[in-house]
Amino acid sequence: MPDDQRQARIVDFIAKLTAALGPKGVSTDAHEIEPHVKDWRGRWQGSTPVLVKPASTEEVSKAVKLCAEFGLAVTPQGGNSGMVNGSIPYGEVLISLKRMNRVRNIDVLNDAMTLEAGVILTQAQELADTNDRLFPLSLGAEGVATIGGLISTNAGGVAVLRYGMMRDLMLGIEAVLPDGRIWNGLRGLRKDNTGYDLKQLFIGAEGTLGLVTAATLKLFPKPAVKETAWVVLDTPAQAVELLARAKAASGGAVTGFEIVPRFGLELVLKHVPDIRDPLPSPAAWRVLIELSLPRPEGARDMMESLLGDAAEAELILDAAIADNEAQKALFWKIRESVPVAERAHGKALKHDVSAPVSRVAEFLERGEALVRKMAPQCDLIAFGHVGDGNIHFNVTAPKGVDADAYLEGEGLSVSKAIHDLIMELNGSISAEHGIGKLKRAELAWRKSQVEMDMMRAVKKALDPDNRMNPGRLL
Numbered sequence: 328m329p330d331d332q333r334q335a336r337i338v339d340f341i342a343k344l345t346a347a348l349g350p351k352g353v354s355t356d357a358h359e360i361e362p363h364v365k366d367w368r369g370r371w372q373g374s375t376p377v378l379v380k381p382a383s384t385e386e387v388s389k390a391v392k393l394c395a396e397f398g399l400a401v402t403p404q405g406g407n408s409g410m411v412n413g414s415i416p417y418g419e420v421l422i423s424l425k426r427m428n429r430v431r432n433i434d435v436l437n438d439a440m441t442l443e444a445g446v447i448l449t450q451a452q453e454l455a456d457t458n459d460r461l462f463p464l465s466l467g468a469e470g471v472a473t474i475g476g477l478i479s480t481n482a483g484g485v486a487v488l489r490y491g492m493m494r495d496l497m498l499g500i501e502a503v504l505p506d507g508r509i510w511n512g513l514r515g516l517r518k519d520n521t522g523y524d525l526k527q528l529f530i531g532a533e534g535t536l537g538l539v540t541a542a543t544l545k546l547f548p549k550p551a552v553k554e555t556a557w558v559v560l561d562t563p564a565q566a567v568e569l570l571a572r573a574k575a576a577s578g579g580a581v582t583g584f585e586i587v588p589r590f591g592l593e594l595v596l597k598h599v600p601d602i603r604d605p606l607p608s609p610a611a612w613r614v615l616i617e618l619s620l621p622r623p624e625g626a627r628d629m630m631e632s633l634l635g636d637a638a639e640a641e642l643i644l645d646a647a648i649a650d651n652e653a654q655k656a657l658f659w660k661i662r663e664s665v666p667v668a669e670r671a672h673g674k675a676l677k678h679d680v681s682a683p684v685s686r687v688a689e690f691l692e693r694g695e696a697l698v699r700k701m702a703p704q705c706d707l708i709a710f711g712h713v714g715d716g717n718i719h720f721n722v723t724a725p726k727g728v729d730a731d732a733y734l735e736g737e738g739l740s741v742s743k744a745i746h747d748l749i750m751e752l753n754g755s756i757s758a759e760h761g762i763g764k765l766k767r768a769e770l771a772w773r774k775s776q777v778e779m780d781m782m783r784a785v786k787k788a789l790d791p792d793n794r795m796n797p798g799r800l801l
């Protein structure tokens with residue numbers, strides 16, 4: 328279609344949209360749109376003819392129906408905190424779900440709450456807490472990430488080991504389909520054997536099958552006590568063995584098991600204020616263990632005997648158990664500051680990979696050898712959620728070279744080798760950040776033809792005109 332005709336069509340579309348949603352629901356103001364069309368790290372810049380801000384599911388439905396009528400593609404957006412260039416529009420109509428931030432229902436006896444897509448994760452956690460329950464999802468972007476975005480990226484975070492990913496935390500969903508119809512699947516059921524579990528399709532779909540407008544989420548009992556320890560050890564294999572012992576000793580109450588390399592700790596000490604090393608040592612690795620228990624009695628003894636036995640078995644070199652909230656906060660702050668310190672150190676090739684827990688140590692050892700051989704001038708910072716097999720395996724660009732040129736040129740062969748290794752170990756090239764535009768091309772050849780065919784068939788069935796976040800994921 329010639330540009331002037333397309334422009335006239337867009338003007339007509341915006342007029343109809345404004346009539347349907349009212350002026351509050353539509354914006355073409357460049358200042359208002361600006362933060363929505365670039366990512367928080369400033370890597371990607373997109374554009375959109377219009378920002379749509381529906382306040383209800385019905386308004387989302389009206390907007391999507393109009394998009395279908397005008398043949399316009401849609402990019403859904405929540406907190407725009409995603410890591411893989413999935414939520415930035417490149418000419419698509421941008422639908423922000425942020426105004427849809429109501430609590431629909433809390434059913435304490437059913438351990439469930441129903442929230443709209445725009446509710447921020449910290450608000451969901453607080454709501455659970457005020458109802459004497461726990462909503463366990465927790466991650467670095469929790470102050471901005473929305474329920475809709477977390478569902479669409481199947482977010483994980485630091486408690487996956489005990490509670491699972493977003494996929495495991497969902498009971499029901501409400502979505503607007505690409506033709507604008509509303510599907511109300513907001514069921515608070517733990518058992519429902521009535522055929523395909525359709526909500527699963529929308530979890531991790533990155534907005535490619537429709538818009539999530541609300542969800543019914545699982546709640547859990549609040550633990551009465553958390554015991555947190557900082558452990559020094561020599562090898563990743565010892566960390567994995569310690570994890571197995573911690574799970575057995577606590578009856579599955581390990582809610583955090585995070586690994587930090589000595590170099591990562593050194594960067595945190597260098598770049599982040601108010602941090603001290605809890606247990607200075609030349610050893611190569613640190614592990615943060617957290618047990619969440621229903622009773623304070625015996626909790627400290629449990630952690631002490633776990634660590635005492637591990638020391639006796641020569642699995643660990645040293646350990647400190649937090650005596651108070653400030654010490655717990657220090658241990659977690661070190662872990663959570665690793666990405667910040669890494670950024671201060673320089674740009675890096677990022678690999679958000681996972682392996683079966685039993686092969687994490689092998690991945691870390693072989694991955695390090697590979698980096699030392701292929702890129703001896705680079706620094707390696709490998710850290711993260713050993714407890715669920717997810718490692719952030721990041722390789723900084725060499726000092727003194729153009730970092731961007733390296734990351735997009737020579738560095739790509741290092742990334743390919745790391746992903747080859749993770750695939751050999753039956754792992755995944757994207758453990759928690761998703762695919763977006765960033766890893767779309769690689770996904771297509773990394774997954775089997777059969778798997779890609781099934782994914783494309785689902786997409787075609789629900790979105791035959793490819794108007795929902797086109798060019799992302801598939």
Ligand SMILES: Cc1cc2nc3c(=O)[nH]c(=O)nc-3n(C[C@H](O)[C@H](O)[C@H](O)COP(=O)(O)OP(=O)(O)OC[C@H]3O[C@@H](n4cnc5c(N)ncnc54)[C@H](O)[C@@H]3O)c2cc1C
Nearest residue numbers: 405406407408409413467473475476479483484534539759
């Ligand atoms: C500092 C930091 C730390 C992080 N740590 C972790 C971590 O430990 N574990 C982890 O798993 N992830 C982590 N993440 C990634 C995080 O999970 C995502 O950033 C978050 O889930 C995205 O939520 P959002 O509301 O910002 O969605 P957006 O970034 O706005 O969107 C993400 C994707 O979902 C789609 N989308 C958004 N809303 C909807 C909707 N309502 N319906 C349909 N599609 C929609 C978008 O089109 C896009 O494809 C981290 C991110 C940051 C910035």
